[in-house]
Amino acid sequence: MSDHRPLPLLGAPQTERRDAARNREALMCAAAALVAEHGAAAVTMDEVAARAGVGKGTVFRRFESREGLMGALLNQSETDWQASVISGPPPLGPGAPPLDRLRAFGRSRIEVTLQHAELIREAGRVGPRSYAAYSFTAMHVRYLLAEIGVTGDLPLLATAILAPLEVPILDQQVRIEEFPVDRVYEAWTDLVGRVVQR
Amino acid sequence: MSDHRPLPLLGAPQTERRDAARNREALMCAAAALVAEHGAAAVTMDEVAARAGVGKGTVFRRFESREGLMGALLNQSETDWQASVISGPPPLGPGAPPLDRLRAFGRSRIEVTLQHAELIREAGRVGPRSYAAYSFTAMHVRYLLAEIGVTGDLPLLATAILAPLEVPILDQQVRIEEFPVDRVYEAWTDLVGRVVQR
Numbered sequence: 001m002s003d004h005r006p007l008p009l010l011g012a013p014q015t016e017r018r019d020a021a022r023n024r025e026a027l028m029c030a031a032a033a034l035v036a037e038h039g040a041a042a043v044t045m046d047e048v049a050a051r052a053g054v055g056k057g058t059v060f061r062r063f064e065s066r067e068g069l070m071g072a073l074l075n076q077s078e079t080d081w082q083a084s085v086i087s088g089p090p091p092l093g094p095g096a097p098p099l100d101r102l103r104a105f106g107r108s109r110i111e112v113t114l115q116h117a118e119l120i121r122e123a124g125r126v127g128p129r130s131y132a133a134y135s136f137t138a139m140h141v142r143y144l145l146a147e148i149g150v151t152g153d154l155p156l157l158a159t160a161i162l163a164p165l166e167v168p169i170l171d172q173q174v175r176i177e178e179f180p181v182d183r184v185y186e187a188w189t190d191l192v193g194r195v196v197q198r
Numbered sequence: 199m200s201d202h203r204p205l206p207l208l209g210a211p212q213t214e215r216r217d218a219a220r221n222r223e224a225l226m227c228a229a230a231a232l233v234a235e236h237g238a239a240a241v242t243m244d245e246v247a248a249r250a251g252v253g254k255g256t257v258f259r260r261f262e263s264r265e266g267l268m269g270a271l272l273n274q275s276e277t278d279w280q281a282s283v284i285s286g287p288p289p290l291g292p293g294a295p296p297l298d299r300l301r302a303f304g305r306s307r308i309e310v311t312l313q314h315a316e317l318i319r320e321a322g323r324v325g326p327r328s329y330a331a332y333s334f335t336a337m338h339v340r341y342l343l344a345e346i347g348v349t350g351d352l353p354l355l356a357t358a359i360l361a362p363l364e365v366p367i368l369d370q371q372v373r374i375e376e377f378p379v380d381r382v383y384e385a386w387t388d389l390v391g392r393v394v395q396r
């Protein structure tokens with residue numbers, strides 16, 4: 001037996017686990033709301049605890065650190081976004097023509113990435129890219145390119161289309177160079193048009 | 199007077215300054231040679247000092263830390279590369295048709311970036327992109343696109359062409375996914391072909 005979990009007990013431990021799940025959910029919601037209201041940089045663990053109605057110790061027990069909490073918010077947001085690509089309404093989700101889906105993907109990814117940029121800064125994970133998140137987008141774009149009928153080195157063309165949507169690049173364009181998001185999206189759509197028409 | 203440097207003295211201090219410059223040069227050359235031989239990760243400050251024929255204290259006085267030395271090597275390499283773009287032989291330097299220069303730029307940038315990826319890791323600067331280095335390449339690619347006669351949002355098209363050449367992306371393709379460098383270059387050339395033909 002490689003699984004050494006104790007046998008499930010009735011009573012107290014189960015309640016504890018249920019309480020823990022409830023606390024986690026409350027903390028995530030409170031943190032997400034505070035981030036939306038004040039920006040990730042301004043959010044403190046004290047505020048998150050107060051908003052969720054739990055003690056500060058509980059926040060640290062759940063997430064270890066402020067960075068851990070920001071990382072958890074980031075993962076949750078990425079997971080939600082992936083779900084909307086896989087099974088949400090078209091054109092981001094299935095059911096629209098592949099080029100429409102690709103354009104919707106770009107628009108949506110730009111927005112999500114800009115929201116994530118701040119969380120990533122606060123989570124202290126500016127450097128390493130999330131390989132899992134990258135793999136998901138790469139596979140999706142590669143699939144759409146094939147559906148559109150694009151020929152060529154699709155894995156690398158997919159990477160090329162995705163590269164301008166990476167956090168440091170979008171963050172620089174929008175936050176430092178102050179390009180309007182619409183302009184960034186239009187330019188990305190133009191790039192996609194050039195890539196697929198051949 | 200906002201400049202509080204002491205008046206230049208004759209004799210000892212000047213010699214000291216000349217010695218310092220000579221030491222710095224010797225240390226940079228020694229470090230570059232060791233990096234080329236063993237890879238940046240394997241190079242120690244002791245080895246650099248021994249190779250340059252100076253005491254270990256001198257290395258730390260010049261570069262403060264191992265990270266500082268790696269950062270100095272990185273800056274030197276980037277400066278040398280920029281000089282070869284500005285005034286080196288064609289097709290990377292001036293004198294070749296703009297599309298040939300753009301292709302040579304890509305080939306050369308891929309090679310330089312892969313060399314830099316290791317130095318950047320060792321310099322502990324994986325996260326923030328070097329804005330100065332980025333600005334140089336963005337300006338150069340934008341200029342070449344205009345020379346080629348490409349129309350559109352050239353600053354953003356230049357960014358899109360440059361994005362797949364960023365350190366984390368190339369590093370992942372070549373080091374993690376183990377794509378051959380030639381394949382990466384061919385795919386980039388294909389991307390450029392699609393972008394400029396319209």
